[in-house]
Amino acid sequence: MTTDRITGTKTSASTGLRAVVRIEGLRKSFGSLEVLKGVDLEVDRGEVVVILGPSGSGKSTLLRCVNLLEKPTAGTIYFEDSCITDSKVNINHIREKVGMVFQSFNLFPHLSARANVALAPRKVLKRSHEEADRIAIEQLEKVGLGDRVEYLPAQLSGGQQQRVAIARALAMDPHVMLFDEATSALDPELVRGVLDVMRSLAEAGMTMIVVTHEMGFAREVADRVIFMDDGIIVEQGSPTEVFDAPQHERTKDFLGHIS
Amino acid sequence: MTTRPTAKDLRHMLAWVVGLVCVLALLATPAQGLTTDRTTAAPNQDGGRNVIGGEPTRITWVGTVEEGEEVTGITLLFPAGCELSDDSYVKVQEMDMSDPQHPLHNERSATIDLTAARLIVELDEPIPAGNLLYVEIYKFCLPPVSGQVIITGTYTDASGASHDLTPSPPIDTIALTSTQRLINDLSEQEWVKAWNSVKFLNIFVNPLWIVASIPSLFFGWLRSLGLVLLGFPLAIPVGLGISFLRMSRFRLLRFVSSIYVNIIRGTPLFLQIYIAFFGLPLLGIKPNDYLLGVLVLAMNSSAYLAEIFRAGIQSIHKGQFEAASSLGMNGVQTMFFVIIPQTVRRVIPTMTSEFILLFKDTSLLAAVGVMEQMMFAKTLVNTAGNMTPYVIAACYYLIVTLPLTRIISVFEKRLAASEGREAPPGDKDKMTKRVGLFKTIAPLSATDSEPLDATTPERHSSA
Numbered sequence: 001m002t003t004d005r006i007t008g009t010k011t012s013a014s015t016g017l018r019a020v021v022r023i024e025g026l027r028k029s030f031g032s033l034e035v036l037k038g039v040d041l042e043v044d045r046g047e048v049v050v051i052l053g054p055s056g057s058g059k060s061t062l063l064r065c066v067n068l069l070e071k072p073t074a075g076t077i078y079f080e081d082s083c084i085t086d087s088k089v090n091i092n093h094i095r096e097k098v099g100m101v102f103q104s105f106n107l108f109p110h111l112s113a114r115a116n117v118a119l120a121p122r123k124v125l126k127r128s129h130e131e132a133d134r135i136a137i138e139q140l141e142k143v144g145l146g147d148r149v150e151y152l153p154a155q156l157s158g159g160q161q162q163r164v165a166i167a168r169a170l171a172m173d174p175h176v177m178l179f180d181e182a183t184s185a186l187d188p189e190l191v192r193g194v195l196d197v198m199r200s201l202a203e204a205g206m207t208m209i210v211v212t213h214e215m216g217f218a219r220e221v222a223d224r225v226i227f228m229d230d231g232i233i234v235e236q237g238s239p240t241e242v243f244d245a246p247q248h249e250r251t252k253d254f255l256g257h258i259s
Numbered sequence: 260m261t262t263r264p265t266a267k268d269l270r271h272m273l274a275w276v277v278g279l280v281c282v283l284a285l286l287a288t289p290a291q292g293l294t295t296d297r298t299t300a301a302p303n304q305d306g307g308r309n310v311i312g313g314e315p316t317r318i319t320w321v322g323t324v325e326e327g328e329e330v331t332g333i334t335l336l337f338p339a340g341c342e343l344s345d346d347s348y349v350k351v352q353e354m355d356m357s358d359p360q361h362p363l364h365n366e367r368s369a370t371i372d373l374t375a376a377r378l379i380v381e382l383d384e385p386i387p388a389g390n391l392l393y394v395e396i397y398k399f400c401l402p403p404v405s406g407q408v409i410i411t412g413t414y415t416d417a418s419g420a421s422h423d424l425t426p427s428p429p430i431d432t433i434a435l436t437s438t439q440r441l442i443n444d445l446s447e448q449e450w451v452k453a454w455n456s457v458k459f460l461n462i463f464v465n466p467l468w469i470v471a472s473i474p475s476l477f478f479g480w481l482r483s484l485g486l487v488l489l490g491f492p493l494a495i496p497v498g499l500g501i502s503f504l505r506m507s508r509f510r511l512l513r514f515v516s517s518i519y520v521n522i523i524r525g526t527p528l529f530l531q532i533y534i535a536f537f538g539l540p541l542l543g544i545k546p547n548d549y550l551l552g553v554l555v556l557a558m559n560s561s562a563y564l565a566e567i568f569r570a571g572i573q574s575i576h577k578g579q580f581e582a583a584s585s586l587g588m589n590g591v592q593t594m595f596f597v598i599i600p601q602t603v604r605r606v607i608p609t610m611t612s613e614f615i616l617l618f619k620d621t622s623l624l625a626a627v628g629v630m631e632q633m634m635f636a637k638t639l640v641n642t643a644g645n646m647t648p649y650v651i652a653a654c655y656y657l658i659v660t661l662p663l664t665r666i667i668s669v670f671e672k673r674l675a676a677s678e679g680r681e682a683p684p685g686d687k688d689k690m691t692k693r694v695g696l697f698k699t700i701a702p703l704s705a706t707d708s709e710p711l712d713a714t715t716p717e718r719h720s721s722a
Contacts, residue, residue, distance in 0.1 A: 069581050096587035106582035110600045120586035123596060165582075172586060 018044045019078070020176050020207045021066055026075035028061055035061045037231035038075070043176070048208045050218040052242075053228035054254055059211045062228070063178050066209065067091075067098040080175065096124055099169030103181040105161045107153040107168070113140055114149040117168045125172070132171075139167035143197050159190030166197055177201065179210040215255075219243055227251045292328035293414040296321040296391070298427030300401060300408075305442050305471035305643075312432040313403025314439065315344045318396040320410065320427065329385040330392060332415035333424075335378045340402030342375050347398045349373055351380055354391035362391075377412075385417055405434040442470050461645075468647035472639055476648065479635025480655040486549070486631060487618040490556035494617075495610075497557065498564025505569050516565070523562035529623050531555055536627040552621070552629045560617050567613060571606040572598055604674050608667045615660050622656075632656070 021043040028036040035058045043049050051059045064070040065077060068084060068091050076085050084094050108116050117136035121127040127135065140149050143163040153161050162182055169177060179198065183191045195217050202208055202221045212218060218225055218239060225242040227235045227250075235242060235251045246252045300310040301317040310316055324330050349371045355363040367386070372379040378396060386392050401408050407429035413421045445451050445466055455461040504516035523531070535555045539546065546554075575598050583593040625633035632652050639648035 067585055069584065092584075092587045092589050094587075095585055098585070100582075100585035102578060102582065102585075104576075104578050106576075106578035108579065108582070108597055108601070110604065119596060120588060123592050124587045168582075168586070 020045050020047075020080060021209070022078040023062075023066070024076045024078075026062070026065060026077065027073045028058075028065060028070060029073045035231055036065070036072075039228075039231075039233055041226070041233065043207060043209060045175075045207055046205045047223045048202045048206075048210065048221055049224050049226060050210045050212060050222035050239075051226045051228055052212075052215075052218060052254070053234075057228045058231040059228045060180055063100075063180050063209060063211050066176075066178055067095050067100055069100075092124075096120075096172055097175045099172060099174035099177040101162070101165050101169055101177065101179045101182045103184050105153070105158070105165045105185070107161055107165055109153050112150050112152055113145060113156065113164045113167075116153070116164055117171045120168070121171050135171050136167070139171045140164065142170070143167045144193065157190060158186045159193045162186065162190075162194045163197055166194070166201075170201075176207040176209065179208065179212065181211055181213070183212065183214060215243070227254065229254070292325050292416050292422060293322045293330050293333070293392070293424060294325060295425045295427050296323055298410050298430060300430045300432070304433075304436070304439060305467065307471075307475060309433045310401065310430060311435050311439055312340075312401045312405070312408075313342070313435050314443075315347075315398040315400055318399050318401075318410075318430075320394040320396075322392050322414075322424070324386050324388050324390055324392065326388050328388050329417035330382070330414050331385040331417060331419075332379070332381040333392065333394065333412060334380070334414070335394065335410050335412040335424075337376055337378075337410060338402060338408055339376075340404070341408075342400040343373065344398040344400055347373060347396065349378060349380070350393075350395040350397070351382070352393035352395070353386050354393060356389050356391060364393075381415075401430070401432050403435060405432060407431055438470060438474050442467050445470060463646050463650055465645050465647045468639075468643050468645050469651060471643075472636075472648040472651035475639060476632065476635050476651055476655055479630070479632035479652070480658075482549075482630055482635075483618065483621045483632040483656075484659065486552055486556060486621045486624065486629075487614065489553045491560060491614055491617055493553070493557035494560035494564050497561035499568050501561060501565035502568035502572065505565060506572065520562045520565055523559055524566070528555075528559050528620050529626065531559055532623055532627055548627070548629045552624045552627075552631075556617055556621065556624075559620075560613060563613050563616075564610065567606050567609050568602065571602040571609075574605060575601055607674070608670050611663055611667045611670065615663050618659055619656060 019042050021041070023039055023041040026036050026039040026041075027034065037058075039058075039062055041049075041062075051062065053059045061070055065072050066079075068077075072085055076083055078084065079094050079098065082089050082094060084091060107113075108119065111119065114133060114136045117139055118132035121135050122129065122132040125132075137146070137149055140146055143166055145160060145163055145167070148156060148160060148164075151160075153164070156164065162185075166182075182198070183194050186194065191214070195214060198208070198210070198217070199221050210218075210222070220239075222239050224236060225239050226233055227242060227246075227248075229250045235246060235248050242251065243255065246255060298318070298320050301319075302308045302310055303314045303316040304311050320335060322333075351367045351369045351371070353365045353367050355365055368383045370379075370381040370383075373396070378394070380394060409429050410427040412424045414424055415421050451466050455465060455467075501516050501519060504512045505520065507513050507516075532552075532555050535551060536548075539551070579597055579601070580593060583597045588597070621631050622633035624631055625637060628634070632655060636648045636652035640646065
C-alpha cells in the first residue's frame with residue numbers, strides 16, 4: 001500500500017489538471033463483507049458520471065469513499081493534487097471542496113434554510129455573518145427557494161428540503177458534487193424539481209458523480225454511465241453505449257428489469 | 260493623605276468608650292451580696308425563637324449569693340408597659356451548691372407580691388452564701404413593643420438592709436407580629452376549636468400551625484431552592500464533560516468516566532452525603548455545610564446528566580454528523596453548531612425531571628444538619644408536637660415541582676412541533692406524526708434523518 005501511494009502521487013501529478021477524482025484499486029469491507037472489490041475510476045473536470053447498479057452493488061459506498069465518509073480498506077483516492085487516503089492529509093480541507101447531497105437530505109433541523117446554508121461558509125470558510133447570509137440567499141435563489149429562506153426544514157416539503165441541501169453544498173463552492181440517491185426519498189411529483197436543479201448544475205459545468213435510479217436523467221445528462229454490480233465496475237461508456245448496447249449480461253439484466 | 264473616620268473607626272471608638280465606662284462602673288459599684296447571673300424570657304413565638312412583647316412569657320431571674328452573705332428577700336422592678344395575665348404566678352427555687360458536682364434544686368416557700376410594676380419576694384428561710392436563687396415568673400407579659408427590657412431591683416440581706424441589684428442583661432423583645440396576632444385570633448375562634456377537636460385534622464392540618472409554618476418555612480424553602488439552583492447549573496457543564504469522556508475514542512477515558520457514572524448512579528445519594536460530610540472532616544477539611552451540600556448535589560446530578568446528554572447526543576441521527584463532515588466541519592464545530600443545539604432541545608424535558616428529582620433530594624441534607632426546608636420543618640415539628648409543619652413543607656415542595664412537571668409537557672409539545680412531528684396544516688400526509696418524545700432519548704427519528712415516504716425508485720424511473 002505504501003508503494004502504491006508513492007507511485008500514485010507521482011502519476012497524479014503527471015495526469016495533468018483534468019482529473020478531479022482518481023480512484024485506484026479501491027477496496028472496502030464491512031467486517032467480513034467485502035462491498036468494494038477493487039474499483040478504478042477517474043472523473044475529469046466538468047464531467048458528469050452517473051453510477052447505476054442494483055442495491056448492494058457498492059455504488060453508495062464508492063461515493064462515500066470519495067470524501068472519506070467511509071474509510072477505504074485498501075486502494076488510493078486522489079482529489080486534484082492530494083492523495084486523500086494518505087493519513088497526513090487534512091480531510092476537512094478536502095471535504096470543503098467536495099459537496100455531497102444525501103438521500104435523506106440531512107438538513108440541520110434546528111436551523112432555517114438560510115442558516116443551514118450559511119453555517120459552513122461562516123464556520124469553515126470564516127466568512128462574515130453578512131457575507132455568509134448573502135451567499136446563502138443567493139444559493140437558495142438558484143435552487144428556486146428564494147421565498148423560503150426563513151423556513152425551518154420541517155416546514156418544507158421533501159423536494160424543497162433536498163434543494164436546500166444542494167444549496168448548502170454549493171455554498172462551499174465545491175469542485176465536485178456527489179449525489180447519493182438524491183431523489184430516492186422523494187414523492188414522484190417532487191423529484192422533477194430536484195432533477196432540474198441537478199441538470200442546470202451539470203449544464204453550468206459542475207463536475208458531478210451521481211448515484212441514482214433515474215434512468216431518464218442518466219440518459220439525458222450523463223457524460224458517462226457506469227454500471228456496478230457486486231463491488232466492481234462491470235461496464236462503462238456513454239449513455240447510448242450502456243443503455244442501447246449493453247455488453248454484459250448483468251447490465252442487460254439490470255436494465256431489463258428497470259424498463 | 261487625610262482620611263475621614265469610617266463607620267468602622269467610629270464603631271471601634273464606641274467600643275472603647277463603652278468598655279471604659281463599664282470598667283469605671285465596676286470599680287465604682289460596691290461589692291454585691293447577690294449577683295445577677297442571668298435573666299431570660301422564654302420564646303413565645305409560634306414557629307420562631309423570639310420573645311413577643313405583650314404576649315405571656317416566662318421570665319427567669321437567677322442570682323448567686325456571694326461569700327459571707329445571706330439573702331432573705333428580693334424585689335424585682337419591671338419597666339413600664341409590662342402586664343400580668345389572668346393566671347400569672349411565681350415560683351421561687353434555690354440551687355444548693357454545697358456539692359458543686361451535684362447541685363440540688365429546692366422549692367422555697369416565700370411570701371410573694373406580684374404586680375405589673377414589681378415583684379416582692381420575702382423568703383421564709385434565708386438563702387445561704389454560695390447558693391443560687393431562682394425566680395420564675397410565669398405568664399408574664401413584657402411591654403408590647405420591639406425593644407430591650409432590663410430588670411432592676413433590690414435584695415434584702417440577713418441584717419434586713421436593702422441593697423441594689425446589678426441590672427439584668429437586656430432581654431430582646433419584638434412587637435406582636437401579624438402572624439402571631441392571626442394565630443392568637445384564630446385560637447379564639449369556635450370553628451378552630453371544633454376543627455382541632457378532630458384528632459386527624461388537629462395533627463395534620465392544624466390551622467394555628469398552618470399559619471405559624473407558612474412564614475417560617477418560607478426561608479427553609481428559599482434555602483432548598485438555593486441549594487438546587489446552585490448545584491444544578493454546576494452539574495450541567497460537568498455532566499456534559501463526562502458525557503464527552505463517555506463517548507471518547509480513548510478507552511481509558513471511557514473507562515474512568517464510566518466508573519464515575521456507575522458508582523454515583525449505583526449508590527444512594529444519602530450515602531454520598533454521609534461520606535462527604537463525615538469523611539472530609541476526618542481528612543481535616545471542614546468546608547461550609549451549605550457549600551458542601553451544593554457540591555455533593557452537583558456531583559450526584561452530574562452523573563445522571565452525563566447519561567442524559569450521552570443518550571441525547573447518540574440519539575442524533577448519524578446523517579447529521581455526516582452532513583456536517585461533508586461540509587468540512589471539524590469535530591468541535593460539528594458538536595457545537597450542529598449536534599449540541601439539537602441535543603439541548605431533546606434533553607430539556609429529561610433535564611427538567613432531573614432538576615425536580617434533585618430539588619426533592621435536597622431534603623436528604625437535613626440528615627447532616629444543613630439548614631434547608633426539611634430541617635426547618637423538623638425543628639418546627641419538634642416544638643409543635645404536631646405534623647402540620649411537614650404538610651406545609653410538602654406544599655412548598657409542590658410549588659416548585661407541579662409547575663415544572665407542567666412545563667415539561669409544554670416543552671415536549673413544542674419540540675415535537677419544531678422537529679416536524681406535528682404536521683403543519685396541509686402537509687399532513689408528508690410528515691409522519693410521531694409522539695411520545697419523552698422517551699426522546701431512545702433513538703428517535705426526525706424528519707430530516709430518514710426518508711419520510713420512501714417510494715420505490717422504479718415507480719418513477721421515467722421522470
